[in-house]
Amino acid sequence: MKTLLATLATFIFAATVAVAEMKHMDHSNMSMSDEQMEGAVHAKAVINSIGDGVANVTHDPIPEIGWPAMTMDLTVLENAQMMGEVAAGDEVTLMLVKGDDGMYAIGAMMPN
Numbered sequence: 001m002k003t004l005l006a007t008l009a010t011f012i013f014a015a016t017v018a019v020a021e022m023k024h025m026d027h028s029n030m031s032m033s034d035e036q037m038e039g040a041v042h043a044k045a046v047i048n049s050i051g052d053g054v055a056n057v058t059h060d061p062i063p064e065i066g067w068p069a070m071t072m073d074l075t076v077l078e079n080a081q082m083m084g085e086v087a088a089g090d091e092v093t094l095m096l097v098k099g100d101d102g103m104y105a106i107g108a109m110m111p112n
């Protein structure tokens with residue numbers, strides 16, 4: 001009987017988790033995955049140029065990931081959220097998320 005109860009409890013727990021997972025999936029209208037959001041970092045930057053899927057930026061240090069201030073090219077993710085118009089010369093806050101290749105890429109950009 002104890003075994004049966006334990007099995008039942010495990011089953012109910014598993015079912016609860018499954019339902020929680022499904023509810024979780026309903027949030028997929030967010031364009032970034034939860035995994036990406038967890039590892040996301042923010043940095044202030046100046047946009048030097050922005051083009052097809054890539055932006056050259058000069059960003060402030062990002063201590064969370066050990067980056068010093070630098071000028072670099074960053075991939076702009078296809079589903080990146082652009083909060084307003086961003087053009088070369090603009091000061092922005094970047095949200096960087098890890099892309100599929102493990103490299104940080106721009107997941108969102110908002111003018112300062």
Ligand SMILES: [Cu+2]
Nearest residue numbers: 059067070072
């Ligand atoms: Cu950099």
